[in-house]
Amino acid sequence: MDNVVASESKKRRCDEPELQEPPASRDGAGSGDDVNLELISRLPDEILGSIISLLPIKDAARTTLLSSRWRHLWRSAPLNLSVDLYLSVQERKFIPIVSKILATHLGPARRLSLDNICLRHHLYSKFDSWFRSPALDGLEEFEFYGTIMPPRPLPPSALRFAPTLRFASIGGCDFPEINAAPALLLPRLKHLKLWNVTISEAAIHHLLAGCTMLESLQLEELHGFSSVRIVSPTLRSIGVSVSYRISETDLVFEELIIEDAPCLERLVPFGAEGGPRRIRVIAAPKLMVFGYLSSGISRIVLGSIIVKEMVPISLIASMRKVKILVLQSIGPNLDSIVGLLRCFPCMEKLYIQSCPYKDIENVRQYDTLDPMECLELHLKVIVLNTYQGKRPDVNFAKFFVLNAKVLKVMKFGVCVSFNKKWMANERRRLQLDRKASRDARFHFERDSGLCELYYNKHIHDMWMADPFDSSLCKCCRPV
Structure with a gap:
């Protein structure tokens, strides 16, 4: 059913999703599912709200039909809103659905995901109004990826989530310029991914400077700058890949400098190109996982170690903390x-x-x-x-x-x-x-092919001692 909250019927309140009632048991007695539902319904509202927030938005809305006990839970549960094909394959249908959800939902905002959305002109203004909705106050997780070419800017109103975000993944757009004053602060952000984004060198440095609690950083196929310096007392993992140059004047990510990262444990250049052409690590005393290193990286400097095109040419000291090395x-x-x-x-x-x-x-x-x-x-x-x-x-x-x-x-x-x-x-x-x-x-x-080394999906999964060990995760094992 395409419409979750906007569909109305004469038999239901106008603000509830139109869904079929569950079938009654044949003997009139409570079925096993009814008994289980009764037991679950005894849980406190806070726990039930957390459970509901983990469901896809359609399934979460359908819980209002289970019983009177559940009728108002979804509206007060943490909002987990994913605008994707599961919600509706037609743009003209998902726009009013999302607008009504944001207008009627009373609970806190946990997650908003807008993935593979065409940023056409009329949608651009709609997104801006969505981002300004009071229903998204306190948003913790934000995913946004536009698909139109050439990319359009990320609506500046998205930056209002900065004080409360814990996770952000932004791609397929131009990142707005950030003025040095007032500084953009993201005091709770722990995980940041920028993917296929055009961003200036000044903007990316101001952005990273405002991430005072950042633990994982992924910079993937970026344009608009050639070099980035990392200074972070909290970062534990960094994944980087480069993009092909679109034109002769196009600035692409070519140099990564780890200036001071005392907690950094993983530095993973990935992709067929193996990361930026130049990598320099000045201070990362806890670095334990390094690679994928390839011939595409022309120069690596690790303290006093200099590696040129995968061949060490200067070795005054050594990196004794590194336990896992991945290379071509x-x-x-x-x-x-x-x-x-x-x-x-x-x-x-x-x-x-x-x-x-x-x-x-x-x-x-x-x-x-x-x-x-x-x-x-x-x-x-x-x-x-x-x-x-x-x-x-x-x-x-x-x-x-x-x-x-x-x-x-x-x-x-x-x-x-x-x-x-x-x-x-x-x-x-x-x-x-x-x-x-x-x-x-x-x-x-x-x-197993190149994917596990080139495009490692577990770079930031710190529960895995070795992110390249496919035996530790079912999603990497052959079926």
Whole structure:
């Protein structure tokens, strides 16, 4: 049913959704569902309101038909309003629905989601009036993504939510300019995502300066500036990706500078381009997860470590806190990887997306007179994707088989057809009977593709110790 609150009937009050009554039980006695409903109805209004707020807006409105006990709960429950195809596929229908919801809802505002909405002229003014509605006072979560080209500005009235927002995801629009005075303050915002947004360098720095409690930041396919500096005492995770240049004069995100981030644990450049072309980390003493790093990043500076096109060229000190490294390797190139191992001597997990290149031999020998701390004491898990079983692949993997002394698991993401006979032959070629770690186990699996490393969806899920470990989340596991 397309109309949730605007449909009216003679048998119902004009401000209630028109929905069918639940069927009565055949014997006239209360069914099991009726008993369950009675038990649920005994819960306090606050709990029932929280439950209702988790439902899609149509289902939440339908609860008014359950019984007299539920009739007024939805109007006082926290508002969770998602304007999407589930609400209505027709623009002429969802506009009056949303307008009436905002005019009649009495409860606090929790979430407003406007996703994939065409910002045509008549809708632009309508959105502005929606954002000014008293029903959205105290809004905590805001999602907005426009789809019209060229992008239109985000209605400035959306910035009035700044004092109460905890989560904001904004994309497909031009971000309004922010004057330095008065400053835009977002004192409760913990999660910010800017996606396919045009924003000036001054505006993005003023925006970030006002986020005094920010914990996660995602900057994805942005235009309008070339460099951004991060200074935050609270940030724990950063995800960044770059956009293709639209024209020769188009400014795109090319440089990320982590100037001072004492709580930062994850820095994840993602996407096929692997993030900005230049990354500089001046102060991030708790950084533990780093990558996806690719050849698209021309220069990485980590304190006194300088890495140019995936090859370390200066190593005065090392990053001992980094435990998880995710990178691309052309070839795969063993010389490049070994150099990076010295940059991160305490690394425990290594993810490698191999880009096959036939001219690399990978015949490097491990110098026991110059041991690497990582191989001797720490490296426990290696995931090698795009494994084809060619000689460079075998020589590359064999280096770790023969030298990683505390290795627990090595997984091969195989991108060619394979069977038991093929795996038995690979085990022989890899010399698994000569493995350096007695406890090491080796698994050949179908390559999961680039998505998990390129477009990681768990960058900001801090409950996952390793956001790249697909075994920790059902949504990443193969069905």
